[in-house]
Amino acid sequence: MWSLIRAKKNDIKRETNTTLLPDEPEEHSAERWALIGASAKGANKISCQDSHYIKQIDGWSIMVVADGAGSCPKSRLGAKYAAQRIGTLLESLAKSYHVDLPDEKVFEAQIVLRFLKVRSELEFFATKKANANLNDYSTTVIALLVSNEGHILCANIGDGRAGFRTKEGQWQALFAPLKGEYANETHFLTSRNLCRLVQTSIVKASNVDAVVALTDGLENYAWNISHFDERSNRVIQKNEPFPDFFNPLIESLFYGSSNPNDTLNQFLTDNPIIKQEIDDRSLVVAHLGHF
Template structure:
């Protein structure tokens, strides 16, 4: 009998329709995908389709599916799963940016083949490559990402791109790739802290789980500290760990997670926007 592969992470994620989409019969424009590889490495991707784009739900689905293939190829070709250290920042940023540009070109080809305008498939993208050594992340647009180090301190993975006006952001499909200042729009980071947990989410959940708007008395204006709420994430992660330790199946855990995203509390339940969150916790001794 073949030995079952040991998993070093427990990861769960889902995408559910927001209240406005339910009321107006609009498809969920969020998509997500996550996959664990060998030696405790894995990839998580979240994409949020533009609310103003007719086929953005198809765009976000394409982005997570094809994005997963591209980023898995990077990990495999560079043999990171057997390496003792993470890549340098410059190398990771170059690889991530090349991948994202290729993904954008693939989406443009998909638009052409399906006789759609590229802008009709507009979507953001957030990627986290997680490992026992640390996390590699990259993103275009808004949404949030965070991680907890071994001391239990929650920190942001990246800074969401916000425009001058409310709900303004950029997308993978935006006209940024010919710009000499493309690095203003594509952010990549190497997190060289051993993680205990991580999260990626669309902006439909940010107000419920991050400090996003705090009044600055001195400047007399609101600012965004981009801080994950420990009081939100610690119970969620502890609950996830306990469910795994109690031998719940992945499907059972996913069912609980779906219910939480739909009706976890009154604010989450009544959120008008689509809601996606992936969360993972590290098991140093592994699970079966």
């Protein structure tokens, strides 16, 4: 499952099966936002319970990743529906941000309403159509809106990671994932107390050139989560994207590949280290550059 979308700044167009050339940009060539997304099943798994959604519309890039709970029998459907439906709902939200960005409280209220709507739709389908339980469709969600100017609006429920890079090369996380009381436990879109669990953040910046979101099946390879501090003799929790993971990957995807779609898909499925990961993995990447 993968897709590629490219867009010119201030002149959004949807394109597929295009080639990003590694040539040097012309002196006056415009910068473009490019979007790539892929999901891959974990080692020895029959199907992938992750899903993703990407689209560009009216000067905004929409990015969603969803990770279905492995212990829930219909979580693959829950993740797929949540990613597609929330992505669609974000389209209408993006269209309302023509002039000014909302403040965080307004954005939080708008996002919570949309997450609740999708939860309600899943519950109706589960109980009225599928003779199932809502929790059978449990899934995490990370949703991002990225403006052509580089502003970022982020919302999430559960684990996974998201971050951005500045044009100066600095990487920063957008949120700390929501973990449960026990190891490997998290929260889901189907949670009863969803309203209190949704996290939101807004980054107002003009120097962002890359934004990423991924499910937790990739975080041990792409994120600095913790390290052992010898001085204090304890584990220090961290939340930092690995520049050595993302920088060469972005360079390879957007400047060194004649088919970025296949390159990302093959990376998630065939990389000799990552392919041993038993958890499903999704990655969406937005990059601003000269293509």
